[in-house]
Amino acid sequence: MLMGKLQENSKVYLEIVGKLKEIIGENQLKAGDRLPSERDLAEMLNAGRSSVREALRSLELLGLIETRRGEGTFISDFRNHRLVEILSGFILESDQAKQDVQETKELVEMMGIYSLVNRNTTVNVQDLMNQAEEDDSKLFESLMNMTGNFLLVKLWRIVSNFEQSLQLSKKKVGKQVYENLLKAINRGDWFQAMEIYSQSVRNEVEL
Amino acid sequence: MLMGKLQENSKVYLEIVGKLKEIIGENQLKAGDRLPSERDLAEMLNAGRSSVREALRSLELLGLIETRRGEGTFISDFRNHRLVEILSGFILESDQAKQDVQETKELVEMMGIYSLVNRNTTVNVQDLMNQAEEDDSKLFESLMNMTGNFLLVKLWRIVSNFEQSLQLSKKKVGKQVYENLLKAINRGDWFQAMEIYSQSVRNEVEL
DNA sequence: TCAGATTTGTCCGTATGTATA
DNA sequence: CTATACATACGGACAAATCTG
Numbered sequence: 001m002l003m004g005k006l007q008e009n010s011k012v013y014l015e016i017v018g019k020l021k022e023i024i025g026e027n028q029l030k031a032g033d034r035l036p037s038e039r040d041l042a043e044m045l046n047a048g049r050s051s052v053r054e055a056l057r058s059l060e061l062l063g064l065i066e067t068r069r070g071e072g073t074f075i076s077d078f079r080n081h082r083l084v085e086i087l088s089g090f091i092l093e094s095d096q097a098k099q100d101v102q103e104t105k106e107l108v109e110m111m112g113i114y115s116l117v118n119r120n121t122t123v124n125v126q127d128l129m130n131q132a133e134e135d136d137s138k139l140f141e142s143l144m145n146m147t148g149n150f151l152l153v154k155l156w157r158i159v160s161n162f163e164q165s166l167q168l169s170k171k172k173v174g175k176q177v178y179e180n181l182l183k184a185i186n187r188g189d190w191f192q193a194m195e196i197y198s199q200s201v202r203n204e205v206e207l
Numbered sequence: 208m209l210m211g212k213l214q215e216n217s218k219v220y221l222e223i224v225g226k227l228k229e230i231i232g233e234n235q236l237k238a239g240d241r242l243p244s245e246r247d248l249a250e251m252l253n254a255g256r257s258s259v260r261e262a263l264r265s266l267e268l269l270g271l272i273e274t275r276r277g278e279g280t281f282i283s284d285f286r287n288h289r290l291v292e293i294l295s296g297f298i299l300e301s302d303q304a305k306q307d308v309q310e311t312k313e314l315v316e317m318m319g320i321y322s323l324v325n326r327n328t329t330v331n332v333q334d335l336m337n338q339a340e341e342d343d344s345k346l347f348e349s350l351m352n353m354t355g356n357f358l359l360v361k362l363w364r365i366v367s368n369f370e371q372s373l374q375l376s377k378k379k380v381g382k383q384v385y386e387n388l389l390k391a392i393n394r395g396d397w398f399q400a401m402e403i404y405s406q407s408v409r410n411e412v413e414l
Numbered sequence: 415t416c417a418g419a420t421t422t423g424t425c426c427g428t429a430t431g432t433a434t435a
Numbered sequence: 436c437t438a439t440a441c442a443t444a445c446g447g448a449c450a451a452a453t454c455t456g
Contacts, residue, residue, distance in 0.1 A: 012424070013264055021297055037441060048425035050257055053442090057220055057261040058268035062290075064297055069442045070432030104358040107322065111314035118405075151307040152314070154298050155362070158291075191398060198325070219444070244421060255445040260422090276422045277453030 012047050016055035019045055024075065031077040035065065038073070105159040106202050108152065109140050113181075113197060115147040117190035125182045132178050136170075139178060171203050219254055223262035226252055231282065238284040242272065245280070268293065291358060295365045308373060312366040313409050315359065316347050320388075320404060322354040324397035332389045339385050343377075346385060378410050 023029070023036075035041070038056065042049045056073060059065045066076040116123070123146060132139040137160060144156045177200040184193040227242070234240075242248070245263065249256040263280060266272045270289035274280045299308070323330070330353060339346040344367060351363045384407045391400035 014268075017268065024297065039441080042425095050260075050425065051423085053257075054261055054264040058265045061221075061224070061265040061269070062293060064294070067442065068433085070434080070440080072433095072441060100356050100358045103322075103356055104362070107315075107318040107356075107359060110321065111311075111318055114317065115310070115314060149307045149310055151298065151311045151366075155295075155311075158294055159358075194321075246421080249445095257446080258444065274422065275453085276451065277420075279421060279453095 012051040013054040013058065016041070016045055016047060016052055017058060020055065020059065029075050031075050033075050035073040035075065101159060101163055102203060105156070105163050106197075108156050108159055109143075109201075110194060110197055112140070112144045112147050112149075112152055112156065113185060113193050114190055115149060115152065116143065116185050117188055117193060119147070120188060121146055122186050123182055125179060125186070128182055129175065129179060132175065136173060137164075171201070173201055177201065219258040220261040220265065223248070223252055223254060223259055224265060227262060227266065236282050238282050240282045242280040242282065286357060291361045292365055295362075299365075299369050308366055308370050309410060312363070312370050313404075315363050315366060316350075316408075317401060317404055319347070319351045319354050319359060319363065320392060320400050321397055322356065322359070323350065323392050324395055324400060326354070327395060328353055329393050330389055332386065332393070335389055336382065336386060339382065343380060378408070380408055384408065 020035070020041075027033075029035070036044065038049050038052050041047075041052045045052070056065065056067060060067055063076060065073055067073045123143070128139055128142055131142055141153075141156070141160075144153045147153070177196060181193055181196045181201070184190075184196060227248075230236070230242070236242070243251065245256050245259050248254075248259045252259070263272065263274060267274055268289070270287050271283055271285060272280055273283050330350070335346055335349055338349055348363070348367075351360045354360070384403060388400055388403045388408070391397075391403060
């Protein structure tokens with residue numbers, strides 16, 4: 001029956017989701033690594049194959065794993081979750097949710113900027129400006145990476161993917177703004193950096 | 208076999224997820240409304256009950272629907288989706304991101320403070336100080352709630368819970384510090400507010 | 415209180431498509 | 436080509452919870 005705790009209110013497939021999380025963490029499984037087969041998992045966790053499948057499907061929809069018929073189940077890269085399209089289809093009618101997504105992304109970006117200044121990071125202005133030529137997102141992804149805070153990087157990716165799938169209108173930002181922002185970071189002037197971001201990069205959120 | 212399109216590479220449960228979205232849309236189903244039973248859905252969509260369950264479970268894990276034994280399956284408030292919790296749970300469990308947890312929590316708190324100032328929020332100093340008496344976390348949870356940004360609140364809860372489970376040592380912060388912080392927020396002086404937080408509340412992070 | 419119907423929860427058996435050695 | 440391993444999918448069976456009359 002697979003009873004994780006004393007009083008188990010949770011359902012078997014939820015317990016399995018938790019177990020899978022532990023398995024991934026303990027074995028340090030990375031993207032591309034293979035999970036045990038459904039039957040092995042069912043035996044390991046003392047549960048039915050259907051319950052295992054329900055757990056695996058749930059995680060597959062989230063984009064955390066990928067199952068290929070005849071091969072097995074594999075950890076996928078968090079960046080590849082097509083979950084956002086599915087979820088955004090459901091929450092599309094909620095303007096509040098959209099607004100939260102955009103605002104959160106902007107807050108995460110501000111966190112990154114603050115973190116960079118706080119660590120006295122010197123950024124390569126020229127390189128980053130070239131990346132901004134292609135796509136504004138590239139610039140911020142690089143900035144997030146430079147913080148060295150992986151959690152922040154992953155949070156940014158999630159929210160950024162979400163924002164793109166929601167097709168929110170984005171403000172057009174001039175090159176000069178970014179250059180000033182980067183220079184402020186290099187000067188260690190976080191007050192100025194935050195001002196620039198807040199006033200020139202952020203999208204206005206009507207209150 | 209349920210073939211939605213001509214050549215379908217997609218799996219049955221994914222088609223069912225799509226169909227469910229249509230059913231919800233066409234019938235204008237709102238939070239609390241009941242979906243057809245699993246067996247009815249299986250018959251309607253010409254699929255097996257197991258496949259229907261896989262689809263329903265996936266949506267349940269996301270927090271988009273809720274199933275209750277003996278009753279049925281019901282639409283949830285989409286604002287309560289659990290995307291962030293689930294993804295973050297896996298990210299935190301897997302990566303060595305644990306070292307980033309504390310920093311990220313502090314960044315989230317700073318962004319919350321920034322958001323409050325940015326929205327010209329006036330906080331009730333006395334109430335919040337009382338909450339801080341019990342537990343410092345209470346104070347910040349209330350502050351995050353006041354931002355009105357659901358995602359930010361969720362992020363804070365996740366990171367905060369995880370930080371507690373890591374049993375990190377926390378700095379002891381005096382009452383006067385919090386009072387000054389709250390007053391700075393009410394003055395709209397975010398520079399001062401951030402300085403107070405940064406210097407007196409944050410734990411030093413060795414670089 | 416009670417009995418019967420409905421619904422989800424869980425597991426199992428079987429058949430099949432696919433990839434690999 | 437064969438054999439094995441694996442996911443995909445369906446349907447049956449029974450348990451447990453809930454609802455209805």
